[in-house]
Amino acid sequence: MTRTLLTGNGAAAWGARLARADYLPAFPITPQTEIIETLARWIDMGEMDCRMATLESEHSMITAAGAAAATGVRVFTATSSQGLLYGMEMLYTVAGWRVPLVMINVSRGLAAPITLETDHNDILAARDSGFLQLHCATCQEVVDAVLLAYRLAEDPAVRLPVIVNLDGFHLSFTREPVELPDGDLADRFLPTFDPGPGEIRAGKPTSQAVAVLGGGPYSYFRYECHLAALAALEVHRRNVDEYAGLTGRRYDALECYRADDAEVVFVMLGSFATKAKAAVDQLRQAGRPVGLVRPRLLRPFPEADLRRALAGKVAVAVIDQNLSIGKGGVLHGEISGALHGVSGAPPVIASFIGGLGGRDITAEEFFEIAGQTARAAESGQVPPPRLLYTLHELAEMRKLQAIAHVERQEEVPGP
């Protein structure tokens, strides 16, 4: 093991290098670009045996990624935000091809308005695509998740592509100490790529991704994909055990932090959960029994684990760093669905929306969320969904609007 300082992007690149990815179809987009630049440099310097192709769009990039995986090589690629959505058609398509590949998504808010900063609407738009999803909270987790993702994707019982998600700026450009696994350890954990049953080569004709006629075959193949994703729960459990044995680092489908004896539990995804952890420690010091549950694996959805982790709690506060327009927090709906009708399910599952477009979530806000959620449990009244937004922010917004208003009036031509 080598201990070094890496950004989340650097850690993602190291994951690809340790996995001995053969092929890198690429397209630049902030805040992901550092990943492909790092890999390109290693390839140029002869430090990594990999072929890179810069495509003209993410749609083409994901097509090339899927086609290369179907032809029998280990593929790594990366994107973010608008790029993920530009390639969305091909996410569904290559997942249906049942090709194992790993793609990084560096989460960034979606236009409009356009922004570079992080939230999870991009990755959650890919929720139903057939790509499995691993969500990271630290740079260490990024490098480890890439190896776990390949192992999961290439398992014969799974054969589905995997997205490893990390938050733009907060992880992508933040340096943290990272223990890099040694190359031979990575090789032991991740065997040589197996092209699977349908590789494309001469003398072994195959037709892939063909059309079907009628709902019967269509339903069959789609449901087979779903069953493979569900099978990934058990496969991942085994992989996590093995990886923990090799590295001492454990990445269960759920990260449960001081959750066992908690009465109120925060549930959230990604790097902002580290802020929640700090708040949990402070709340605990103040004698408040609060904990955190963070799904690392979002697809397949670790429903049974969530039920176990959350049953018997007094209340749950789901903090969504995303917004389903016209509905609310996506994770809130997922957690509510998982707990519905379960004996011992928490009577209060409160919804908070925060951290959109990189907006911070402060310790005070976590304290307030914990307080409101605990009071809701006492009163039995589930509070309406809340947007985390301060009076100060509103005042700043009003100033911007005032400037915009003045500017517009100045542009109005005179009589």
Added chain:
Amino acid sequence: MKEPMYKSARDLPSAHLLGAGTAMCAGCGGLEVVREAYDVLGENTVFVNAAGCMTLMSVYPFTPFRGSWLYTAMASAPAGAQGVRDALDIRRAKGELEAGDDLEVVVLTGDGAGYGMGLSATSAAIDRGLDFLYLCYDNEGYGNTGQQTSPATPHGARTATDGALAGVAGEKKDLFGIWVANRPTYAATVVGSEPLDLARKVARAKSRSGPRLILALAPCPTGWGFEPSETVAIGHLAVRTGIWPLKEYVDGRVEHTRRPHPRLPVTDYLKTQARFAHLFEPEPNEQVLAEIQASVDAYWDAVE
């Protein structure tokens, strides 16, 4: 790779690789082209398909191809070809594949994807110097969805979305010219009714590496409105009226492989198809007919 010699029709491959019984319409000019080209390309070919009529060639669990097939999407078949080509090269470099395991990577696309949605991916594949053959069957409309106007629909044709009396106001896009401007290794126009010319060009394309275009006019009985038995005759007329010039771009120059002398009037071609019937009935639309003739004349005046 050595180029086989096709001096006369007797030299054309006698064994046909493409199986029968596809979902293509009777008299499909695109199928005619695929059938003829496949005999020259051989079974060590992988077709990377863009959404279109030909997507229904391979329907689970049947395929007419002896080689491989990968359907992608409408916009990105050239990117699929990139992934397949690169992966084959990587595996050969690693010693996982022998030279005999290699494949000719062929994009199979219609004009809807080829002239429109897929143009960006195609242009980028040429930029990257991708070693692939791009086979476009041009039936001059979104044929699979019922012949709506595409960027390849000719001036004056009526389509499902241009049903007014004058037909399509715009001009057919010059995909061959776009390719040539990108300096590919090879580009050619063909039509299935000229199998010898087609075989020579496909063989020439196959003997080279890099980005290569085979652009085929594909008379479409259902979309253009003619009897399936007329496909070959209409292909002949497209060439003899000068509407579909047979040409190739090789070593930096465009050469015409057929110069129709004398050129038949364009009306000989137009009147065979229901999509142009409004130009003749109830009254001849002299203006549009003259525009079409003038455009063909101007093309050949510039050539000759």
